[in-house]
Amino acid sequence: MKGRNTGWIRLLLTITLIIGMSSYANAGGKVYKVGLSLAITGPTSDAGNPYAKGVEDYFRFVNDTKLLGEDTIDCTIKDDQYQTDVTKRNFEDFLDQGIVFYLNYSTGSTLALKKDFDEVQIPVLPASFHAGNVEDSKYIFLPIASYSEQAVSLAEYVVKNHKGDKPKAAMFIHPSAFGRGPVSDVEKAVAAGLAMEIVEVVEHGNDLDNTAMLQRLMSKGVQYVICQTIQSPVATMLKDASRLSIIAKTFGENGKITFLGAHYTGGNDLIDLAGNAAENFLWTTSYTITSEPGPGTDAQLELAKKYGRDEKAANSHNYANGIMVAQVTTEVIRRAKEKGLEISRKTLYDELNAMNGDNSYQPPTTVGPVTYSLTDRAGVDSLQIYSVQQGKFRKIGEPITSEYMKKIK
Amino acid sequence: MSYFFQIVVSGVVVGSIYALAALGLVLVYKSSRVANFAHGQIIASGAFITYALTVWASIPIYISFFISMLITFLLAWSVERIFLRRLIGEPIISVIMVTIGLASILDGLIYLTPFGTKNFSFPLFLPAEPISIYGVSISWTQLVGVIITVVLIGGFSWFFKKSTVGISMRAVSDDQFASMSVGISVPSVFGLAWATAGLSAAAAGGIIGNITGLNFDTLHAFGVVVFPVVILGGLDSILGAVVAGIIMGLIQQFAGGYLDGNFGLNGTGEVLPYIILLIILLIKPHGLFGIHEIERV
Structure with missing residues (x-):
């Protein structure tokens, strides 16, 4: 009987000790x-x-x-x-x-x-x-x-660096609010004086081949495609564009298409999916990336x-x-x-x-x-443009901010 | 003119791959009258196994492609053996619910591997330069994909028409009790149907993975994308899957090439196949090549 009581006392003491120790662990800290x-x-x-x-x-x-x-x-x-x-x-x-x-x-x-x-x-x-x-x-x-600011900034980047007549662009977007959001803002920027023609807005699906779409864009004289989606559809499109030999090797190369994209289109995942076809893809985000150490x-x-x-x-x-x-x-x-x-x-x-x-x-x-x-309500307003060079995203110039977003707000 | 022919070539390529991806659904339905909702996950598994063998086990891709087909053959056979065999004779809806559950389990298992949340791409093993003839181009990956599709579909057609096992499978599909009465082992036929479906799904996964890159969402979505193909062709017809696959591929590409971006239209390549499917089903409710069963009461 005595032994059993001692056992209970020990058990109670142990539990008290554990509770006490765990309280001590948080003592003084919220x-x-x-x-x-x-x-x-x-x-x-x-x-x-x-x-x-x-x-x-x-x-x-x-x-x-x-x-x-x-x-x-x-x-x-x-x-x-x-x-x-x-x-x-x-x-x-x-x-x-x-x-x-x-x-x-x-x-x-x-x-x-x-x-x-x-x-x-x-x-x-x-x-x-x-x-x-x-x-x-x-x-x-x-x-x-915002995605809108990213897309408008990319459009501004195109206008600023394009040589020749008014650049013709298409938007390649996710079929959701996530993808559609920036379209109206880019159109507003164009209406507010951004010298660019938005030829077409393409909502992608589960495409195995984008040949027809790319050919159509080429036939309409599209020189730039601004993407607002995730990496996977962009990778498939880039692979098709690479097969059709229509990816611009230099920015705005005549007769070819320069591809650009917002935050979720790029990063290492795009290179993993698209391989060499990702070369020269231009991407914007507000984050620093490990291929540009700092x-x-x-x-x-x-x-x-x-x-x-x-x-x-x-x-x-x-x-x-x-x-x-x-x-x-x-x-x-x-x-x-x-x-x-x-x-x-x-x-x-x-x-x-x-x-x-x-x-x-x-x-x-x-x-x-x-x-x-x-x-x-947007935290970091600056955006960095990166470009894929030899399988890595490399910084192009200094961070930019959109001029037209202020005008259209 | 090359614009038109490029669209035709792309449509045929996409359609062939749809047909191969649809083949697994047809094989399972043909023998057991069950629509397998875990087919997309098996397609993805095939692609991931091929990648793992090629990149992590350093096995040449030509060999790992066949090993992955063998592994998914065994995997699908095991799935049938463990989960579905005990449902023989039970209502079809029960079996379908099991395949939905199976899709969930496979999803969960794949999410436990790096493939669930990371993107990969196959190492280049074919020439990067496409083949171009008179301005019409096709990549080596696409060409090899079409060749594999033709070989596999041809092989399966022969198997079902000429081989004893294939004929047994067709017999089971027609009437399980009559087949049993002539000595055909129905459970073995079901197992084999699932196993061959797994094999063809792995082939489809390997090809799609080479084209799109390895992203789980993209790959398993093809299990659903090819449903209209199977329904259009007739659920139990291999020839139907081929014809419907190519029709779907061509519709998507022609819609993309000529309708989208014009007349205020967009995304018709996604919608038009379903509209055509509805029209054809109104005329031919069993699909283009589906068997119209007449039951005598």
């Missing part, structure tokens, strides 16, 4: 809850997977290196398989957990949950740069220049190495994309903490809106500073 719902599997998971790794690794780094002192960030990452209903469920779960900041992913789910974000007044950084995300919404902040990309590679990521993830611009949104989240928490404010949705929202002028934030992973205000 835990800030953040949620991320994205496509780790399912459509577009080739972008979502490295993005999730970037977010996860950076928050681990923040906690491991005590960037917020004893306080930690607890980011729960959930897979939504690119399904808006699942994203909504995940978001509601995160709210139950008491998140103070939310990271979303797709254009569709960001548009669908816009009202929910406003209702619970939570600041949101999505991976979608669709300009429509921030219309009639106070709480969504784009990490970088302090930001060194830090990116170091972070990937620290947490055992493979080479492909480490070099992905979507990994940088994930790191960047985690950096912005951390920065607003740090700033609010520094001011002695309670960390809440409201204070973090206010900190984001105050991130401008001298308070702008320069993450190492982007080509320009992140600025937000009540009227400016």
